[in-house]
Amino acid sequence: MxxxxxxxxxxxxxxxxxxxxxxxxxxxxxxxxxxxxxxxxxxxxxxxxxxxxxxxxxxxxxxxxxxxxxxxxxxxxxxxxxxxxxxxxxxxxxxxxxxxxxxxxxxxxxxxxxxxxxxxxxxxxxxxxIPLAAHDDDDEGALVCSCFGISESKIRRVIIENNLTDAEQVTNYVKAGGGCGSCLANIDDIIKSVREQATAPALNKDYNVKVATDIANSKQRPLTNVQRIALIQKVLDEEVRPVLIADGGDVELYDVDGDRVKVLLQGACGSCSSSTATLKIAIEARLQDRVSKNLIVEAVEP
CATH class of the missing domain: 3.90.1010.10 (Sufe protein. Chain: A)
Structure with missing residues (x-):
């Protein structure tokens, strides 16, 4: 029991x-x-x-x-x-x-x-x-587990969001691998790929950490333009990009003009019919929560 x-x-x-x-x-x-x-x-x-x-x-x-x-x-x-x-x-x-x-x-x-x-x-x-994003409806991305109809993008997402480290955990979270078991080796490969990606050194990581610390120690002061841009970049790099990359997409900060944050949607995100949802839910809502509730995110053409 x-x-x-x-x-x-x-x-x-x-x-x-x-x-x-x-x-x-x-x-x-x-x-x-x-x-x-x-x-x-x-x-x-x-x-x-x-x-x-x-x-x-x-x-x-x-x-x-x-x-x-x-x-x-x-x-x-x-x-x-x-x-x-x-x-x-x-x-x-x-x-x-x-x-x-x-x-x-x-x-x-x-x-x-x-x-x-x-x-x-x-x-x-x-x-x-709004149409569901690819990781939600599982219609896009290579099918890994045919027994339960689980795609690679969904497996990557649950690994990232829950810090999973082995195939048994993935089975517990999304059932992939719980049927015939023939996909377990593929799941191990996906876990290895996600972990390698997570441990790769991020550009300006030390600088971003310093900026976040400075901001935390000066909550009574409004952010300077430099601090705000650095914090926006930090949120994109650490909270938004890993989820988008897991679904074959990516985002790049293009410009910050007042409260308007301009970004370039790349990969699957650039051509996806759910790009509006990506902007408003995956990116804009996160930046409003972490940086400023007044921020508006817009996509620019590459």
């Missing part, structure tokens, strides 16, 4: 927010839905959001889940966590946050928290009318 926490068992036996949110055509409110997984693979989650249009605030969240104890508990926990948040705030909820809310999950069940994170992203993207 799995060693579940009391919180996991509580939300399994008495799940909160289970069910659907029906469309009532209420003024100023929209309903959104995101769906991930499949019954054939053992787990499926449909997440419903009730959003106040004027404020982008999640008024209610409900779920319909087919799956195990961890899947039901993770889905219930997610709905509790995001009610009252804005959509941008909800996008920052990670699978680690879901697991932590539950007091932890058995490592072999971490894929349930990942499923919750992906359903939340899918619902918000659907609400905004």
């Amino acid at each position: 799995w060693d579940y926490t009391d919180k996991v068992l509580e939300l399994f036996y008495e799940p909160k927010n289970q069910g659907a949110i029906e469309e009532t055509n209420e003024s100023g409110v929209k309903i959104a839905m995101g769906e991930v997984g499949s019954i054939a693979c053992g787990d499926a989650l449909r997440l419903h959001l009730k959003v106040e249009v004027a404020s982008d605030k999640i008024l209610d969240a409900r779920f319909q889940t087919f799956g195990c104890t961890s899947a039901i508990a993770s889905s219930s926990a997610l709905t509790e966590m995001i009610k009252g948040l804005t959509l941008d705030e909800a996008l920052k909820v990670s699978n680690k946050d879901i697991a932590n809310y539950l007091g932890g999950l058995p490592e072999a069940k971490m894929h349930c928290s990942v499923m919750g994170q992906e359903a939340l992203e899918a619902a918000i993207y659907n609400y905004r009318g």
